Amino acid sequence: MLFSQNYWKMPKNQMNLRFIKPFKLTSIFVFLFTSILSAQVVIDGIAGIVGNNIVLNSDIEQQLLQYQAQGLEIDSALRVQVLEDLLFQKLMLHQALLDSVVVTENEVLNEVDSRIDNFIAQLGGEDQLESYFDKKIYEIKEEMFEPIESSLLIQRVRYGITSSVTITPSEIRSFFGTFSSDSLPIVNEEVEVAQILKLPPASSAAVSETKKKLEKLKSRIAKGESFGTLAILYSEDPGSSRNGGLYTSIKRGMFVKEFEAVMFSLEVGEVSDVFKTEYGYHIMVLEERREDEVDVRHLLMSPKISPLDLNNAKDLLQDVRDSILNGDLLFTKAALRYSDDKSTKFNGGKLINPSTGDTKFELAQLEQGINVAIENLNVNEITDPLFVKMDDGKEAYRMFVLLNRKQQHQVNLVDDYKRIRDLALESKKDKSIEEWISKSLEQTYVSVHKSYQSDMFQYNWLKK
Known part of the structure; x- marks a missing residue:
């Protein structure tokens, strides 16, 4: 229709x-x-x-x-x-x-x-x-x-x-x-919204601790322990941990490039060094290779974010908000400079409606947390930094600006x-x-x- x-x-x-x-x-x-x-x-x-x-x-x-x-x-x-x-x-x-x-x-x-x-x-x-x-x-x-x-x-x-x-x-x-x-x-009420999302970076100490844990697990594997059993016990990948970290029949293009670069460089039975992707840090073993596809096991760990790291992200966004309200910084420039959301930072932070491909949303189409945050905002008003737990379990802070609001009307x-x-x-x-x-x-x-x-x-x- x-x-x-x-x-x-x-x-x-x-x-x-x-x-x-x-x-x-x-x-x-x-x-x-x-x-x-x-x-x-x-x-x-x-x-x-x-x-x-x-x-x-x-x-x-x-x-x-x-x-x-x-x-x-x-x-x-x-x-x-x-x-x-x-x-x-x-x-x-x-x-x-x-x-x-x-x-x-x-x-x-x-x-x-x-x-x-x-x-x-x-x-x-x-x-x-x-x-x-x-x-x-x-x-x-x-x-x-x-x-x-x-x-x-x-x-x-x-x-x-x-x-x-x-x-x-x-x-x-x-x-x-x-x-x-x-x-x-009748066109229902529609809004346009932009955001700045801040994911707190893990401290160098947390990164170092994660790498050490993976190195110890690699040593245990080298001494004869089962990679699959350790993946069940320690891996943080919800898609594979219960299966001992196993992914089968994997072809090029199915995983992120950093993961594939390691995956296709290993010999059968070889365990990789610790490596990083956007999801965290990994070790991997190549189980089997068949022409253009492979079976692998991997073990994922992510550095732990401390309450202090999270609070620092909130404080940063609060400072950014103050600079915008004082006229020292445009929201679009702030999104480009500070936002960790790759899908919106380059377009001024504007949220894109996946159903239509444009920037207009009915309130019911927005994520509930965003809906509540902007429902009573005036145009160009900015929320305070708001805590969010994302789909992948990561914790962050974000703030929104209401760019436009069109009331319900007959199409014209x-x-x-x-x-x-x-x-x-x-x-x-x-x-x-x-x-x-x-x-x-x-x-x-x-x-x-x-x-x-x-x-x-x-x-x-x-x-x-």
Whole structure:
């Protein structure tokens, strides 16, 4: 839905507006989710063929199961919509083959890691993710590879079709004018927020103590103790400690570069020296190497942050806040200079909404701690330094400034021009996709099971 219900409050009687994209590319991720969650649904039969690409009945059933889990009623219309989505994806993959469109292994692996991070954030941790799917992280990644590769190819083909599409101001106004005033949705209250996050650095004494502990453990391993047992007892990596620090079938691109640099430099059975990553300090042993993948065990320890270190971070942020309020320092400059959040420090500390890619949030979309902190702020007002315990267990202080607040309003060209422009552009791109589909179907072999009738589809898949 172009006007997503996550961001637009729309009365039910307005749901018949033409805000539906002809095909939902995100449906491939629904398939991805369900294919990992359960074994392949055993329903024999081919629902359709596009070029050399096959749509199985089981593909349709898997997506319908996910829709059913979301509370949607499964009917014949939804079944046809799912099939048509899948046929469209196969048509795109067929075009990718014809045009020699490729994606690299690293591109796929990076996207896999991003999806895994999203799943972990939604489910609360790596343990919860593994428990939910009843699979190890590396197994989930392996099963994600092929559907992610397909989705990237589809995105690349779609970009090739729509990249030259542009929109003019007059077209934007015309698009907006197609909607009657009483049918325009309501935009909920939105805010823009920036932050400065300060992670207290560990003292040199704490770092030295951590390294000494790892060196002692390495000595114990050299004397015959089990690396796996020591990892269970001492490792602080929640993703591997219970398995004796073991990660299997690891390929390049799946871990941070410092970790991989050591991992691929070891001989089988060799224990590494102590080394550092963004997560802390490690030792590692190479268990097995198979062509381009390895099995390793590692043991992670992080230097302990003292209450004094934490209080120093708070005092630093308080001094920064005072300098900003006194006019001696801009918040944007302070974020660049002092913030430890790499994702925001280079853009003035602005938080980015992961759902939209821009800086606007509804209050309900913000992390609860941020929501509470800024809920009653005036524009340009800055909070005091606030304690936060992050998802990885690290403790820090952060402060926020409210950059902008827009009250709930009916969508209009003055306040929402960018959003309307983007929607108008997407609508025009959708039309170019529709034209491409119609033209491609004339030149591509397509076969759909006889149980489907031509009047069921939006496009002429049956070529009648």
